[in-house]
Amino acid sequence: MGQIKLEMVHYSLYYGNFCALRDISIQIPARQVTAIIGPSGCGKSSFLRTFNRMNDLISNARVEGRVFLDGQDIWEMDVVELRRRVGMVFQKPNPFPKSIFDNVAYGPRAHGLRDRSRLEEIVEQSLRRAALWDEVKDDLNKSALTLSGGQQQRLCIARALAVEPEVILMDEPASALDPIATLRIEALIRELRENYTIVIVTHNMQQAARVSDYTAFFFTDESRTGMLIEYGETKQIFTSPRDRRTEDYITGRFG
Amino acid sequence: MNDPLFVGQGFPSTRGQYRWERLKQRLAFTLLWASGAIAILALLAVVITVVLRGIGIIDLEFLFTSPRGGISGEGGIFSTIVTTLYLVILTLGIATPLGVGAAIYFVEYASDSHGKKVSAYMVQVARFGVETLAGVPSIIFGLFGYILFVSTLHFGFSLLSAGLAGACLILPVSIRTAEEALKTVPRSYREASLALGATKWQTIWKVVLPAAGPGIATGIILNVGRVISETAVFYVTLGGSYKLPSSLLSGGRTMALHLYYLAMETKAFDKAMGTGVVLIITIVVINLIVRYLSAKLAARG
Ligand SMILES: Nc1ncnc2c1ncn2[C@@H]1O[C@H](COP(=O)(O)OP(=O)(O)O)[C@@H](O)[C@H]1O
Ligand SMILES: [Mg+2]
Numbered sequence: 094m095g096q097i098k099l100e101m102v103h104y105s106l107y108y109g110n111f112c113a114l115r116d117i118s119i120q121i122p123a124r125q126v127t128a129i130i131g132p133s134g135c136g137k138s139s140f141l142r143t144f145n146r147m148n149d150l151i152s153n154a155r156v157e158g159r160v161f162l163d164g165q166d167i168w169e170m171d172v173v174e175l176r177r178r179v180g181m182v183f184q185k186p187n188p189f190p191k192s193i194f195d196n197v198a199y200g201p202r203a204h205g206l207r208d209r210s211r212l213e214e215i216v217e218q219s220l221r222r223a224a225l226w227d228e229v230k231d232d233l234n235k236s237a238l239t240l241s242g243g244q245q246q247r248l249c250i251a252r253a254l255a256v257e258p259e260v261i262l263m264d265e266p267a268s269a270l271d272p273i274a275t276l277r278i279e280a281l282i283r284e285l286r287e288n289y290t291i292v293i294v295t296h297n298m299q300q301a302a303r304v305s306d307y308t309a310f311f312f313t314d315e316s317r318t319g320m321l322i323e324y325g326e327t328k329q330i331f332t333s334p335r336d337r338r339t340e341d342y343i344t345g346r347f348g
Numbered sequence: 349m350n351d352p353l354f355v356g357q358g359f360p361s362t363r364g365q366y367r368w369e370r371l372k373q374r375l376a377f378t379l380l381w382a383s384g385a386i387a388i389l390a391l392l393a394v395v396i397t398v399v400l401r402g403i404g405i406i407d408l409e410f411l412f413t414s415p416r417g418g419i420s421g422e423g424g425i426f427s428t429i430v431t432t433l434y435l436v437i438l439t440l441g442i443a444t445p446l447g448v449g450a451a452i453y454f455v456e457y458a459s460d461s462h463g464k465k466v467s468a469y470m471v472q473v474a475r476f477g478v479e480t481l482a483g484v485p486s487i488i489f490g491l492f493g494y495i496l497f498v499s500t501l502h503f504g505f506s507l508l509s510a511g512l513a514g515a516c517l518i519l520p521v522s523i524r525t526a527e528e529a530l531k532t533v534p535r536s537y538r539e540a541s542l543a544l545g546a547t548k549w550q551t552i553w554k555v556v557l558p559a560a561g562p563g564i565a566t567g568i569i570l571n572v573g574r575v576i577s578e579t580a581v582f583y584v585t586l587g588g589s590y591k592l593p594s595s596l597l598s599g600g601r602t603m604a605l606h607l608y609y610l611a612m613e614t615k616a617f618d619k620a621m622g623t624g625v626v627l628i629i630t631i632v633v634i635n636l637i638v639r640y641l642s643a644k645l646a647a648r649g
Binding site for chain 2: 204
């Protein structure tokens with residue numbers, strides 16, 4: 094599997110008394126794409142939002158177990174530092190109501206960078222990596238809200254890349270996009286894999302098969318508690334799943 | 349019976365009942381139309397009366413000379429315009445930072461406190477207080493201001509006393525409007541900012557406040573209108589001097605207060621009306637600005 098980037102050990106997540114994720118242990122490899130699949134409500138987003146501690150914002154959320162980034166406990170790290178290293182792209186494109194430039198420069202500025210020419214460099218480089226530069230290079234001062242949905246999502250990816258993260262978490266990043274924009278995002282993910290560790294939630298099985306190296310299948314029963322059922326190389330999960338439920342889900346026998 | 353709505357088997361309606369329904373609908377419509385018309389006529393009557401009686405008196409001299417006092421109400425309204433302006437700046441300058449600050453605390457900090465039951469409870473109490481104060485008659489704020497600022501703190505009848513009392517008056521609305529404005533900022537903006545490693549304060553300062561800006565501005569401008577039209581509070585805190593105020597501790601009179609004095613204590617009724625026209629025009633302009641800002645806010649979704 095190579096170098097381990099993220100690791101969960103006996104991790105459980107509760108919202109109040111409700112157990113959303115139970116006893117998850119998983120190792121996520123560096124510079125690979127790991128897809129998280131499973132029916133809606135099985136805890137995929139909750140799982141993803143653990144790695145950058147976004148669940149900390151939910152007042153009644155409580156965790157058990159441990160989570161590591163490069164072997165370091167994420168709850169012993171400074172949360173700002175953690176989120177700089179672990180970026181996130183949300184389901185619905187959510188650019189700020191600011192210019193394209195200011196969107197991408199937001200993170201570096203928040204981390205104290207003031208030098209204009211350095212900011213310009215970062216903005217260009219990030220937009221290039223997000224495959225958006227050619228479309229917007231002439232109107233960096235235009236409001237980000239004037240972009241199309243697909244462009245907005247690539248802008249959000251550029252914005253995440255601008256703080257030079259090591260990990261990028263993506264929560265169904267293409268679910269609000271049309272098929273062409275979706276394919277662009279998928280191609281982009283394959284490229285980003287060279288330099289970043291990517292964890293992507295998707296409910297689209299073909300997408301998981303197309304973009305990922307590893308796949309984790311989450312499932313839930315009547316208790317609504319999410320469990321990690323099966324995890325392995327994407328090829329193995331899709332061709333010879335070991336668990337009956339994985340097979341049923343992949344072949345479409347569940348919703 | 350070719351009306352498709354009334355031929356179905358399950359409907360006992362007859363042609364007669366249908367007519368009766370239609371009549372009721374007409375009647376209701378007519379009544380509503382009439383009340384709308386009467387309401388608008390009443391308001392127009394007020395404005396037209398004031399404008400007709402007052403417009404003739406307005407000229408540059410009226411606007412740019414100060415009142416000279418006396419039973420005939422000589423002079424213009426210059427010092428009252430200036431005093432009104434000073435008070436607007438003073439009250440808003442005090443109430444806006446406090447109101448926005450309190451709203452930020454309520455919306456951004458206290459509401460998502462991790463199990464801090466006490467602060468959540470305190471916020472509820474504070475909210476209730478704010479809502480109650482928003483409905484208290486303004487003279488109460490005036491009397492409070494008189495007791496605390498004019499007499500206990502010895503600020504006397506002055507811009508300072510009036511500004512502080514006026515700030516208390518508009519503070520509840522400042523808080524409420526700022527709170528509403530902050531709540532309209534999508535959660536996704538805050539999440540995006542935090543996920544980039546920005547601190548909570550950076551998120552508020554660079555994303556939430558700018559996005560809430562038009563809403564907060566609307567609240568500010570509404571309060572400007574409120575200060576301009578307020579009389580009771582300033583009647584008991586500002587004194588009534590018609591001279592140009594020279595310092596924070598000078599007394600004075602606002603346009604609205606001047607109008608009151610003119611009408612009650614002089615024979616210069618036309619001048620009172622003229623002052624009223626200037627007031628009305630100011631308020632209309634302010635409301636147009638509010639509408640413009642709200643439309644801008646709504647357009648942004
Ligand atoms: N803030 C929250 N408070 C309480 N329950 C929540 C919260 N967020 C999610 N849940 C619940 O946790 C479960 C998992 O949700 P989620 O992680 O969003 O699943 P998925 O992304 O797989 O659809 C669901 O049953 C959901 O209702
Ligand atoms: Mg989800």
